[in-house]
Amino acid sequence: FRVVAGDGKAGSSPDGTPARDARLDLGWWSGLAVAKNGIVYFTEGGRVRDIRANGTINTVAGGGTEALTHRPVPALEADLSAPGDGLAGLAFGPGGELYVGTANGVYRLGVAGKLYWVVGDPLAAPPPHWGGVYANPAIQNDFANAVHLAFDARGDLFVSGGGAFGLYERAAAGQLRFVEVLRAQGGSPGALATAPNGTVIAASGTWGLQRIGPSGRPIVVSAAWAKVHGRRHLPFCPCFGNGVAVGARGQIYVDTDHGDAVPDQGLLEELPSGRVRWLWEAPS
Numbered sequence: 001f002r003v004v005a006g007d008g009k010a011g012s013s014p015d016g017t018p019a020r021d022a023r024l025d026l027g028w029w030s031g032l033a034v035a036k037n038g039i040v041y042f043t044e045g046g047r048v049r050d051i052r053a054n055g056t057i058n059t060v061a062g063g064g065t066e067a068l069t070h071r072p073v074p075a076l077e078a079d080l081s082a083p084g085d086g087l088a089g090l091a092f093g094p095g096g097e098l099y100v101g102t103a104n105g106v107y108r109l110g111v112a113g114k115l116y117w118v119v120g121d122p123l124a125a126p127p128p129h130w131g132g133v134y135a136n137p138a139i140q141n142d143f144a145n146a147v148h149l150a151f152d153a154r155g156d157l158f159v160s161g162g163g164a165f166g167l168y169e170r171a172a173a174g175q176l177r178f179v180e181v182l183r184a185q186g187g188s189p190g191a192l193a194t195a196p197n198g199t200v201i202a203a204s205g206t207w208g209l210q211r212i213g214p215s216g217r218p219i220v221v222s223a224a225w226a227k228v229h230g231r232r233h234l235p236f237c238p239c240f241g242n243g244v245a246v247g248a249r250g251q252i253y254v255d256t257d258h259g260d261a262v263p264d265q266g267l268l269e270e271l272p273s274g275r276v277r278w279l280w281e282a283p284s
Helices: 224-229
Strands: 032-034 040-044 047-051 057-062 090-092 098-102 105-109 114-119 146-151 157-161 166-170 176-181 191-194 200-204 208-212 218-222 240-246 252-257 265-270 276-281
Touching (some): 157 191, 157 200, 200 240
Antiparallel strands (some): 105 114, 166 176, 200 208, 240 252
């Protein structure tokens, strides 16, 4: 493992600071995304920041005082720190533009340097019931605090988060569809990642790793928690934490957190063959 940003001390260093010398104000659900050109984007202190090719950190959105609305807002003038927990999920869309999960919903960072509303509204009414398809993308529910974002090969946006820990799919045409309750360990929303083939992988404490199939329904593809921990602990335990990623060869990386009852924490790798191994395990 190699540190790419942060000196291990709390704080928030100014733009232009060498990334590895910077103090960062990272939250429990800080977002992370890597562009095709290798630029790293992350959420920190109510801002979206990147690590430039010259190795410095810089702000690309947030830090201003203008409230987010349905109208475009200049990214560097936007207030992304309130209400609630502020920034969370980051993901790149099919067109290469960065999508940002905020306490108000999801916004797209356009090439013109403005934030454009996509889905969610803190003032809108929540859906009347679980399930179904909603024609109005301004529902509240799980889009207040959009913690995890991911796109599939069709360009549909999946959002995990909110008070009900739900997973929703926003089709490219704009409709919303409830998928399922997606909860990780410790009362946090389930994590999402996009595989190289365009399949969305979801990490849920209850169901393990799931693949979102062409029908939009989740299909269990792995029970890594049972393979690795079954010899020592009950196989049905919510062990997945708050992160999941998929490598170029289809290998899945997921963090584990059993909570207080089972103290195992670490990082797992599962290969397409089904082989599972520890990459790192916290001392017991």
